[in-house]
Amino acid sequence: MDAQAPLTDPFARPITYLRVSVTDRCDFRCTYCMAEHMQFLPKRDLLTLEELDRLCSAFVGLGVRKLRVTGGEPLVRRNIMEFFRAMSRHLGAGLDEMTLTTNGSQLARFADELAECGVRRVNVSLDTLDKDRFSQITRWGRLPQVLEGIEAAKAAGLRVKINTVALKGFNEDELFPLIDWCAEHDHDLTFIEVMPMGEMGDAQRLDQYWALSELRDRLATRFTLTPLAERTGGPARYVRLEESGQKVGFITPLTHNFCESCNRVRVTCTGELFMCLGQEDRADLRAPLRASAEDDALRTAIREAIARKPKGHDFDYSRRHVSGRVSRYMSHTGG
Ligand code: SAM
Ligand code: SF4
Numbered sequence: 001m002d003a004q005a006p007l008t009d010p011f012a013r014p015i016t017y018l019r020v021s022v023t024d025r026c027d028f029r030c031t032y033c034m035a036e037h038m039q040f041l042p043k044r045d046l047l048t049l050e051e052l053d054r055l056c057s058a059f060v061g062l063g064v065r066k067l068r069v070t071g072g073e074p075l076v077r078r079n080i081m082e083f084f085r086a087m088s089r090h091l092g093a094g095l096d097e098m099t100l101t102t103n104g105s106q107l108a109r110f111a112d113e114l115a116e117c118g119v120r121r122v123n124v125s126l127d128t129l130d131k132d133r134f135s136q137i138t139r140w141g142r143l144p145q146v147l148e149g150i151e152a153a154k155a156a157g158l159r160v161k162i163n164t165v166a167l168k169g170f171n172e173d174e175l176f177p178l179i180d181w182c183a184e185h186d187h188d189l190t191f192i193e194v195m196p197m198g199e200m201g202d203a204q205r206l207d208q209y210w211a212l213s214e215l216r217d218r219l220a221t222r223f224t225l226t227p228l229a230e231r232t233g234g235p236a237r238y239v240r241l242e243e244s245g246q247k248v249g250f251i252t253p254l255t256h257n258f259c260e261s262c263n264r265v266r267v268t269c270t271g272e273l274f275m276c277l278g279q280e281d282r283a284d285l286r287a288p289l290r291a292s293a294e295d296d297a298l299r300t301a302i303r304e305a306i307a308r309k310p311k312g313h314d315f316d317y318s319r320r321h322v323s324g325r326v327s328r329y330m331s332h333t334g335g
Helices: 049-061 080-090 107-116 131-138 143-155 172-185 202-208 212-219 286-291 296-306
Strands: 017-021 066-070 097-102 121-125 159-166 188-193 225-227 236-241 246-251 264-267 272-274 282-284
Touching (some): 080 107, 172 212, 212 246, 282 296
Parallel strands (some): 097 121, 188 246
């Protein structure tokens, strides 16, 4: 096979989107994402910034056009701006877009530099606009710091999309306040259904599960929802709220099957490649990366892994128990 032929999986899906987790650490401890006392990976297991660059550049060479940097919290990784700066050389030369998902705590420090590196959009996770609730759900986070970060991102010219995990009994009553706040500040907004990751007890997770179909019905009591054709190859579906003109997304990995158009893979900060967020199968890319300064073995390992990309995931809450669960934390694969 042509060494540079673009990546295509066994179901003829072109792989054009890479999500890379640059650290498993975080300055927050969101209850649905991490245990309060997390055991983090030893530093020697992490890919260096240079190795992350080689790895992502290999993917760009194989046809990846969109890169999302995530974590853990990507902006707490030491010297992470060096990585963004280095990766910006691919923009317009293979890579169409470089973006990140962040909790926003460090955006006030880094927004200008991110914009200089060619980042145009950021996803900021924010589940509540209430200061006390924010501290409760993130355990260690402070709402004013995040709001300041979001302001800084806007001021730097970045488009902000807010990601909100829908949590029953937690932010249900904030549905309309969140919508109004996003309209006022011109942020896009996407709701995410809570997923069965990590060690949270099944009972607790089912209690928190707020189906987005229900959220959507509630939204329709105040707004006219027009479904948009827009597809990202991922689990997001969008509607326009006719009265405000806002775009609202729904990420429903559990109630919809989106796998048939999946175009993405994930790499962890230790160089493990996950071909599907909902499955345990993975490939080690750190060994071929460290075995040689040339990228041939790395590219072969990537191709072999993509050839095993499964058709889809098996998450299912429908029978009042959690099945298809994977044992790792979301911070491990970056969501
Ligand atoms: N720290 C960054 C942040 O919070 O945006 C990036 C990493 S975080 C793991 C990525 C996304 O995953 C966040 O939007 C977070 O809300 C979401 N997430 C974490 N755990 C989740 C879960 N169990 N179910 C659904 N979404 C989850
Ligand atoms: Fe950290 Fe993001 Fe996980 Fe919250 S969701 S603990 S901010 S990695």
